[in-house]
Amino acid sequence: MKIVVCIKQVPDSADVKINPETNTLIREGVPSIINPFDMHAIEAGLQIRDKTGGDVAALTMGPPQAEGALREALSLGVNEAVLLSDRAFAGADTWATAYALAGAVKKLGADIILCGKQAIDGDTAQVGPEIAEFLDIPHVAYVRKIEEVKEGYIRVQRLMDEGYDIVESSLPVLLTVVKELNVPRMPSLKGKMAAKKAEIKKMNRDDIGIGEADLGLKGSPTQVKNIFAPEIKADRKMFEGSAEEQVKALVAEMRNIKCL
Amino acid sequence: MNYFLNEEQEMIRDLTRKIADEKIVPVRAELDEKEEFPREIMKVLAQSDLFGLFIPEEYGGLGKGSLELAIAIEELSRACLGVATSYSANALGFLPILLNGSEEQKKKYLPDIAAGKKLVAFALTEASAGSDAAGVQTTAVKEGNEYVLNGTKQWITNGGEAEINTVVAMTNKSKGTRGASMFVVEHGTKGFTYGKKENKLGIRASSTRELVFDNCRIPEENLISKEGMGFIIAMKTLDIARNGVGAQGVGVAQGALDASLDFAMERRQFGQAISSFQAIQHMLADMATQIEAARALVYAVARHIDAGEKEISKVSAMAKLFASDVAMKVTVDAVQIMGGSGYMKDYPVEKMMRDAKILQIYEGTNQIQRNVIGQALIKEGAKKK
Numbered sequence: 001m002k003i004v005v006c007i008k009q010v011p012d013s014a015d016v017k018i019n020p021e022t023n024t025l026i027r028e029g030v031p032s033i034i035n036p037f038d039m040h041a042i043e044a045g046l047q048i049r050d051k052t053g054g055d056v057a058a059l060t061m062g063p064p065q066a067e068g069a070l071r072e073a074l075s076l077g078v079n080e081a082v083l084l085s086d087r088a089f090a091g092a093d094t095w096a097t098a099y100a101l102a103g104a105v106k107k108l109g110a111d112i113i114l115c116g117k118q119a120i121d122g123d124t125a126q127v128g129p130e131i132a133e134f135l136d137i138p139h140v141a142y143v144r145k146i147e148e149v150k151e152g153y154i155r156v157q158r159l160m161d162e163g164y165d166i167v168e169s170s171l172p173v174l175l176t177v178v179k180e181l182n183v184p185r186m187p188s189l190k191g192k193m194a195a196k197k198a199e200i201k202k203m204n205r206d207d208i209g210i211g212e213a214d215l216g217l218k219g220s221p222t223q224v225k226n227i228f229a230p231e232i233k234a235d236r237k238m239f240e241g242s243a244e245e246q247v248k249a250l251v252a253e254m255r256n257i258k259c260l
Numbered sequence: 261m262n263y264f265l266n267e268e269q270e271m272i273r274d275l276t277r278k279i280a281d282e283k284i285v286p287v288r289a290e291l292d293e294k295e296e297f298p299r300e301i302m303k304v305l306a307q308s309d310l311f312g313l314f315i316p317e318e319y320g321g322l323g324k325g326s327l328e329l330a331i332a333i334e335e336l337s338r339a340c341l342g343v344a345t346s347y348s349a350n351a352l353g354f355l356p357i358l359l360n361g362s363e364e365q366k367k368k369y370l371p372d373i374a375a376g377k378k379l380v381a382f383a384l385t386e387a388s389a390g391s392d393a394a395g396v397q398t399t400a401v402k403e404g405n406e407y408v409l410n411g412t413k414q415w416i417t418n419g420g421e422a423e424i425n426t427v428v429a430m431t432n433k434s435k436g437t438r439g440a441s442m443f444v445v446e447h448g449t450k451g452f453t454y455g456k457k458e459n460k461l462g463i464r465a466s467s468t469r470e471l472v473f474d475n476c477r478i479p480e481e482n483l484i485s486k487e488g489m490g491f492i493i494a495m496k497t498l499d500i501a502r503n504g505v506g507a508q509g510v511g512v513a514q515g516a517l518d519a520s521l522d523f524a525m526e527r528r529q530f531g532q533a534i535s536s537f538q539a540i541q542h543m544l545a546d547m548a549t550q551i552e553a554a555r556a557l558v559y560a561v562a563r564h565i566d567a568g569e570k571e572i573s574k575v576s577a578m579a580k581l582f583a584s585d586v587a588m589k590v591t592v593d594a595v596q597i598m599g600g601s602g603y604m605k606d607y608p609v610e611k612m613m614r615d616a617k618i619l620q621i622y623e624g625t626n627q628i629q630r631n632v633i634g635q636a637l638i639k640e641g642a643k644k645k
């Protein structure tokens with residue numbers, strides 16, 4: 001089983017400050033950690049590997065200093081660490097990030113791709129599912145338990161607002177995980193010592209073969225206008241008529257409220 | 261203060277502190293209250309390779325020395341002395357094998373100990389043998405290629421939790437201390453059971469129990485070194501381990517200082533933080549000064565041992581004596597600084613105060629440490645004449 005865990009280095013704080021003028025995160029002076037949800041993804045990868053055999057690669061896209069996060073992943077026991085880094089990646093939104101990561105995953109090859117459910121500095125929860133879409137493979141988000149994994153098959157529990165779903169999938173699959181999934185292990189001293197000396201595999205845009213237009217700021221359709229916690233509206237509307245009429249009405253309504 | 265630790269030593273401190281903060285601090289009050297052995301924490305320490313610190317690389321350990329061990333013990337003790345005692349007593353238990361075991365014994369036992377798969381206990385004390393270790397009554401009689409053990413060890417840390425026990429028993433009573441021998445007795449051996457489990461003032465997360473030997477037969481290969489070497493091995497073991505008790509003292513005292521300093525800066529009386537009163541500042545100053553002096557001594561003794569110096573009894577007794585007295589004084593003062601809050605279980609310092617007391621008692625009471633130091637001084641004095 002080949003497992004790739006996508007990790008992100010984030011500032012060590014749940015309440016990162018935002019520069020009100022540029023609407024971007026202020027990162028200076030905050031120590032970096034592996035995104036906490038990604039720690040659960042790493043743990044899941046290691047547990048699957050320990051059961052089924054194979055190996056786990058940690059993959060991150062980021063500046064050269066993101067190597068720190070990879071060394072930490074190595075100290076926890078991942079077999080390989082890959083740094084996807086290129087000046088051209090700068091300014092990437094979730095779309096461009098996922099596109100680049102998908103390119104790297106394709107190169108590495110994977111049966112299972114694991115991501116945290118979201119990064120605590122952006123909170124979009126988009127990159128995982130987007131990678132799966134770019135790779136054209138199934139994904140299951142908010143995985144809280146992995147029930148069974150075998151050649152070509154996986155069964156997991158997906159956390160829902162009330163209870164959970166049991167989801168089966170073929171492999172390859174991408175899972176995004178929640179913290180209920182496991183308790184991340186502590187690094188070991190031997191792991192830390194080995195991680196200090198380990199070689200980090202480096203990839204740039206040429207290695208993943210992505211053109212200028214799909215990269216970084218240029219490849220990023222998102223424009224951040226304002227950041228706020230969405231208001232939760234729990235309106236309910238019932239449609240009547242034949243199934244066809246109901247679907248038409250539903251689509252029209254979704255267009256109306258700008259969901260489509 | 262800068263103790264010129266190398267990168268690996270800093271790494272050991274960081275990792276142990278992380279485990280202490282994330283895994284031990286949140287559960288220490290509960291472990292204390294329920295008098296519960298910290299099995300889950302032991303697993304984390306095992307996974308992090310901390311049980312292998314002092315064991316050579318050829319037996320699966322990390323091949324580090326007393327200084328690294330002291331750093332790890334200090335950080336664990338800062339969070340919970342009960343956990344730190346369980347960890348330290350493990351080292352006390354495997355030292356006889358490491359110091360005097362045969363190649364076969366080392367190969368057989370040390371890799372599992374380094375991996376944290378098997379915990380160890382060290383059993384010397386008996387009802388009639390406390391400070392006077394020569395009072396050991398447990399006997400080991402050779403029959404064929406076996407030894408038959410009879411007797412009861414009391415107050416054995418990790419008793420009942422350990423898979424491996426290093427046990428002192430008399431093979432020849434008529435020879436006094438020269439008639440004692442050191443054995444390995446494994447959990448599950450027929451005739452070996454556990455007796456009374458103690459209900460203690462402090463270090464309640466650690467297990468303290470009787471080991472009972474009733475016609476317990478062990479193979480002769482379980483004798484460490486030769487017959488008659490039991491006390492010599494025990495004393496060599498204690499010489500190294502005692503500095504670890506010093507490290508425990510430094511750790512628990514630091515934990516108490518940290519807690520009382522935080523409190524003093526928050527708590528307001530007479531319209532100001534109590535930390536603005538000179539009476540409080542002077543207590544904090546004395547506590548911090550004593551801790552730093554104790555740490556400097558413990559680290560210096562660790563480096564002395566790691567350098568391979570032969571004479572270590574006196575200095576390790578000094579480290580144990582001084583740091584444990586500091587721990588007792590500092591933890592009492594921490595409670596005083598925090599007033600009624602310090603006396604309550606909502607804060608960690610009352611536990612630290614109860615825990616600290618053991619450091620002046622086990623691995624030789626502080627009176628016995630002074631005896632050791634005094635005798636060494638007289639010996640040195642006599643040599644000069």
Ligand SMILES: Cc1cc2nc3c(=O)[nH]c(=O)nc-3n(C[C@H](O)[C@H](O)[C@H](O)COP(=O)(O)OP(=O)(O)OC[C@H]3O[C@@H](n4cnc5c(N)ncnc54)[C@H](O)[C@@H]3O)c2cc1C
Nearest residue numbers: 382383384385390391415416417468621622623624625627
């Ligand atoms: C929680 C706990 C855990 C322990 N764990 C272990 C363990 O893992 N393995 C093990 O083998 N033992 C263990 N012990 C035993 C411990 O080492 C002894 O308690 C200690 O050596 C003191 O012996 P004692 O309690 O019998 O006191 P005693 O020897 O009866 O001493 C009573 C008092 O007399 C003083 N005294 C005795 N002799 C002299 C002297 N010659 N000069 C001056 N003063 C003297 C002592 O200092 C003390 O104040 C443990 C004890 C406790 C309480």
